[in-house]
Amino acid sequence: MSDKDRLIEHEYDGIQEYDNPMPRWWVIAFWATIVFSVAYALNLGGIGTGPGRIAEYETDMAAWRAAYPQETPVLSAEALLAVAAEPTSVAAGQAVYEVNCVACHAADGGGGIGPNLTDAFWIHGGAITDLYVVITEGVLAKGMPPWGRTLAAEDVAAVTSYVWSLYGTTPAAPKDPEGDPVER
Amino acid sequence: MADSASTGTVQDGTGVIMEEFSYDDAIVRKFLFATVIWGTVGMLVGLLIALQMADPRFNLGLSFTSFGRLRPLHTNAVIFAFAGNAFFCGAYYSTQRLLKARMFSDALSKFHFWGWQAIIVAAAVTLPLGLTQAKEYAELEWPIDLAIAVVWVAFAINFIGTMIRRRERHLYVAIWFYIASIVTVAVLHIFNNLSVPAGAFKSYSLYAGVQDAFMQWWYGHNAVAFFLTTPFLGLMYYFMPKAAGGPVFSYRLSILHFWSLVFLYIWAGPHHLHYTALPEWASTVGMLFSVMLWAPSWGGMINGLLTLRGAWQKVVDDPILKFFVVGITAYGMSTFEGPMLSIKSVNALAHYTDWIIAHVHTGALGWNGFMTFGMIYWLLPRIFQTKLFSKKLAELHFWIGTFGIILYVVAIYSAGVTQGLMWRAFDATGRLTYPDFVETVTRLIPMYWTRVAGGSLFIVGMLLFSYNILRTWQSRPARYDVPVVKAPRLTPVHREDGPKAAPIAGLLPAAVHRSWERKPILFTVLTALTVIVASLFEIIPTFLIKSNVPTIASVTPYTPLELYGRDIYIREGCVNCHSQMIRPLRYETERYGEYSKPGESVYEHPFLWGSRRIGPDLAREGGKYPNLWHVRHFANPQEIAANSIMPSYPQFATTPIPWAVIPKRVDAMAMLGVPYGEAINNAEAMARTQAAAIAADIEASGGPAGLEDREIVAIIAYMQRLGRDISAPTAVALVGDGEQP
Numbered sequence: 001m002s003d004k005d006r007l008i009e010h011e012y013d014g015i016q017e018y019d020n021p022m023p024r025w026w027v028i029a030f031w032a033t034i035v036f037s038v039a040y041a042l043n044l045g046g047i048g049t050g051p052g053r054i055a056e057y058e059t060d061m062a063a064w065r066a067a068y069p070q071e072t073p074v075l076s077a078e079a080l081l082a083v084a085a086e087p088t089s090v091a092a093g094q095a096v097y098e099v100n101c102v103a104c105h106a107a108d109g110g111g112g113i114g115p116n117l118t119d120a121f122w123i124h125g126g127a128i129t130d131l132y133v134v135i136t137e138g139v140l141a142k143g144m145p146p147w148g149r150t151l152a153a154e155d156v157a158a159v160t161s162y163v164w165s166l167y168g169t170t171p172a173a174p175k176d177p178e179g180d181p182v183e184r
Numbered sequence: 185m186a187d188s189a190s191t192g193t194v195q196d197g198t199g200v201i202m203e204e205f206s207y208d209d210a211i212v213r214k215f216l217f218a219t220v221i222w223g224t225v226g227m228l229v230g231l232l233i234a235l236q237m238a239d240p241r242f243n244l245g246l247s248f249t250s251f252g253r254l255r256p257l258h259t260n261a262v263i264f265a266f267a268g269n270a271f272f273c274g275a276y277y278s279t280q281r282l283l284k285a286r287m288f289s290d291a292l293s294k295f296h297f298w299g300w301q302a303i304i305v306a307a308a309v310t311l312p313l314g315l316t317q318a319k320e321y322a323e324l325e326w327p328i329d330l331a332i333a334v335v336w337v338a339f340a341i342n343f344i345g346t347m348i349r350r351r352e353r354h355l356y357v358a359i360w361f362y363i364a365s366i367v368t369v370a371v372l373h374i375f376n377n378l379s380v381p382a383g384a385f386k387s388y389s390l391y392a393g394v395q396d397a398f399m400q401w402w403y404g405h406n407a408v409a410f411f412l413t414t415p416f417l418g419l420m421y422y423f424m425p426k427a428a429g430g431p432v433f434s435y436r437l438s439i440l441h442f443w444s445l446v447f448l449y450i451w452a453g454p455h456h457l458h459y460t461a462l463p464e465w466a467s468t469v470g471m472l473f474s475v476m477l478w479a480p481s482w483g484g485m486i487n488g489l490l491t492l493r494g495a496w497q498k499v500v501d502d503p504i505l506k507f508f509v510v511g512i513t514a515y516g517m518s519t520f521e522g523p524m525l526s527i528k529s530v531n532a533l534a535h536y537t538d539w540i541i542a543h544v545h546t547g548a549l550g551w552n553g554f555m556t557f558g559m560i561y562w563l564l565p566r567i568f569q570t571k572l573f574s575k576k577l578a579e580l581h582f583w584i585g586t587f588g589i590i591l592y593v594v595a596i597y598s599a600g601v602t603q604g605l606m607w608r609a610f611d612a613t614g615r616l617t618y619p620d621f622v623e624t625v626t627r628l629i630p631m632y633w634t635r636v637a638g639g640s641l642f643i644v645g646m647l648l649f650s651y652n653i654l655r656t657w658q659s660r661p662a663r664y665d666v667p668v669v670k671a672p673r674l675t676p677v678h679r680e681d682g683p684k685a686a687p688i689a690g691l692l693p694a695a696v697h698r699s700w701e702r703k704p705i706l707f708t709v710l711t712a713l714t715v716i717v718a719s720l721f722e723i724i725p726t727f728l729i730k731s732n733v734p735t736i737a738s739v740t741p742y743t744p745l746e747l748y749g750r751d752i753y754i755r756e757g758c759v760n761c762h763s764q765m766i767r768p769l770r771y772e773t774e775r776y777g778e779y780s781k782p783g784e785s786v787y788e789h790p791f792l793w794g795s796r797r798i799g800p801d802l803a804r805e806g807g808k809y810p811n812l813w814h815v816r817h818f819a820n821p822q823e824i825a826a827n828s829i830m831p832s833y834p835q836f837a838t839t840p841i842p843w844a845v846i847p848k849r850v851d852a853m854a855m856l857g858v859p860y861g862e863a864i865n866n867a868e869a870m871a872r873t874q875a876a877a878i879a880a881d882i883e884a885s886g887g888p889a890g891l892e893d894r895e896i897v898a899i900i901a902y903m904q905r906l907g908r909d910i911s912a913p914t915a916v917a918l919v920g921d922g923e924q925p
Contacts, residue, residue, distance in 0.1 A: 007431060008435055010354060012282050012352060012354075012356040013278075013281040013282055013284075013422075013426075014426075015356065015421075015422070015425045015426065015431070015432065016425075016431035016432070017357075017431055017432040017434070017435040017438070018431050018432065018433055018434055018435065019434070019435055019436065020433055020434035020435075020436070020437070021434070021436065022434060022436060022437045022440065022483075023437075023486060026437075026479055026482065026483065026486060029478070029479045029482075030444075030476075030479035030480070033475045033476045033478055033479060033523075034476055036475060037472035037473075037475055037476055040468075040471075040472055041468070041472060049464060049468055052464055053459060053464055053528075053768055054768055057768035057769065057770070057773075057779070060770050061770055061773075064614065064770055067614065068613065068614025068615075099620070100620075103813075103823075103824040103825060104813065104824075112816075112886075113809075113810060113812045113813045113816060113885070114810075140807055141807075142810055143807070143808065143809040143810035143813055145808070149615075149619075149774070150615060150616060150619035151615075151619075152611075152613050152615065153613075175886055176886065
């Protein structure tokens with residue numbers, strides 16, 4: 001900055017300007033962003049878009065699927081009934097139920113948007129394995145979400161056991177029966 | 185015109201003809217009052233919507249005070265009413281003095297003022313009524329858009345006329361920035377708002393889907409650039425050296441940062457659409473030009489702050505300089521943050537979160553707010569020809585305002601980063617840690633209350649400011665003195681007065697730029713060419729390359745009833761809280777389903793991808809919940825999700841569908857090229873059939889009866905359609921499927 005603070009002769013309404021050079025660091029920063037942008041656009045040296053966002057997404061998904069095979073295990077009726085016999089898992093299932101299920105099935109299982117879970121009538125089968133499958137996979141056509149996607153496997157089993165335990169209880173405002181009666 | 189009427193001429197001793205004239209400060213006073221009044225209104229609406237996010241009861245249970253309708257009112261009021269009037273106030277004051285000329289036409293000045301205020305009133309009435317185009321910062325419907333264009337052209341004529349009649353040979357850098365603002369805003373406004381009317385206050389964007397998104401963010405980003413940045417840089421170049429009493433740091437820097445800013449800014453818009461269905465090349469271009477924009481932006485900050493070199497001690501006891509220093513520093517921070525946010529990996533975290541809200545408030549409260557406050561405190565004694573009522577109050581305003589900004593942005597940066605991280609968190613079993621969206625909202629509530637506190641402090645500052653202005657105005661003289669200014673008329677032949685400046689960046693000889701500064705029309709044309717050419721480089725490929733939007737055969741237009749449901753979604757401003765754009769990122773597709781494809785948006789006039797997720801994404805909402813769920817959820821969202829902050833819409837179940845408008849809406853869509861076929865002649869009957877089917881399903885599942893002619897079935901029809909076209913049509917069997925044209 002040899003010619004520091006040399007005033008230019010003109011003035012505008014009293015405002016004057018110096019003919020100072022641009023700060024060196026500023027010029028370097030400007031050039032650096034330009035060089036970065038060119039390198040990025042040409043994918044030089046590993047910076048840049050690379051294979052593109054879709055390819056990157058698919059790679060990420062494949063690696064994740066390999067690391068976490070998400071299938072909720074298929075459980076037999078005996079296994080599920082064994083879980084349902086454990087008071088601790090029923091209690092755990094109640095906690096899951098209160099967070100995720102009450103909006104449609106009511107706190108006491110009496111139903112509302114979704115069907116009553118306390119009576120003997122079932123739309124998609126009344127065996128404990130049927131309950132487990134419906135909770136895991138959902139019923140898209142009816143708006144029942146597939147909880148296997150978001151809940152851990154043991155939570156699905158636990159909430160199944162809690163719903164199983166609601167049978168025969170008396171809700172405050174039971175929804176009319178839907179589906180077919182199933183003997184338990 | 186008024187100028188010539190009040191102009192006299194005298195010859196001085198050397199034979200130079202001196203002209204006598206006066207400046208129009210009455211118009212400056214008008215714009216000053218408008219700035220303060222609308223600023224206060226806009227900020228109070230901001231406070232109300234901030235309260236609504238902390239507690240949904242502040243939606244007040246009225247359709248016209250719900251968040252979705254008031255959020256655009258807040259943004260439009262602070263951008264176009266507060267910052268707009270502030271720009272006009274400062275520009276009318278400084279332009280006349282920098283050009284040594286009264287405004288070209290007092291009548292045009294008045295038309296500009298009253299026209300602009302009428303537009304603001306129209307916005308304040310229509311936005312709460314739900315009349316909106318659903319494009320951010322371009323919500324106003326077509327009749328108001330036409331009025332904006334007319335008023336803006338009047339302003340442009342007035343400004344250019346003043347330049348032509350100037351008595352100052354060269355244009356100062358502030359004027360360059362005003363030119364860039366006036367020209368570019370006109371171009372942006374006209375091309376983003378092209379639409380087909382479907383009624384007096386209803387229209388559909390000319391563009392659809394990917395192209396509409398592109399145009400919107402070309403506009404949206406450059407509204408920030410040419411309405412909130414370049415006008416205020418112009419103001420800074422006048423008022424900062426005036427208040428500091430020192431020369432501007434570097435003329436050469438002014439030239440380089442002006443042209444690079446104007447040229448680079450216009451490309452940057454697509455960084456708002458990273459990971460969306462916009463082609464990746466376009467968002468990459470947007471990112472790179474944003475990165476390159478960092479230095480040109482900081483050129484303005486350097487020139488502003490370094491004007492204070494050797495005068496820093498003045499800042500200690502001058503509230504005006506304090507406002508300018510914090511304002512310019514806020515500009516520096518947000519223009520560093522902007523390029524950073526444009527980097528894809530950073531953007532993936534920040535997009536859709538409050539981080540962006542914090543970013544814009546650093547700019548709006550800090551840069552636009554504080555520059556305006558400093559400028560007006562400087563103007564008050566000059567245009568009211570009296571002393572400022574209280575310098576102490578101004579100091580207090582500064583400290584309260586600064587503290588308010590810090591509280592606001594720290595809270596909202598935290599909220600943004602918190603929510604962004606919660607959305608992408610996976611647990612040890614490979615599942616989303618927070619699958620329930622509401623959980624990621626509940627966590628933010630304390631930060632929302634902190635924001636309310638910070639924003640309130642800023643508004644307290646605004647009230648102190650208003651009081652100070654009022655008291656200063658009360659002590660004005662009975663009649664304003666109108667000083668006579670003398671300046672020589674410009675001679676047609678110019679003898680170069682010797683620009684000694686060194687070449688710019690070693691390339692452009694200063695003398696060449698100096699010659700442009702003598703030619704206002706040439707300067708205006710060069711500026712216009714810079715922004716238009718740069719725009720076309722992006723716009724033409726976006727519209728012409730077919731592979732940008734691969735066709736999806738199963739994507740068909742909305743049914744007439746769904747289209748009306750979509751209009752309800754637009755009217756209620758749902759797009760302000762819900763995106764409809766799932767990004768190809770694992771944590772998005774796990775939460776919301778298959779990522780959104782460009783071909784899914786081909787009939788989306790306008791696009792409704794959204795920019796913020798205060799609620800969850802709705803791109804694949806169709807079929808997720810039963811119809812009855814939606815009935816209950818719209819009536820009272822908190823009944824379904826206790827901690828939801830969504831406003832309730834019980835009126836959907838009671839408001840009748842105005843069947844007669846549906847054919848008009850379908851016709852307008854058909855005019856835009858949406859293949860409606862048979863539906864054009866049959867729209868109402870089709871809509872009624874589909875409505876009856878949905879109403880029957882609701883009743884059969886235990887819901888209320890008699891909804892077949894109520895708006896609730898239209899919005900449910902739309903909800904249930906969202907995102908289902910790409911999957912096989914048999915996947916979901918909801919009512920109304922047979923109705924698609």
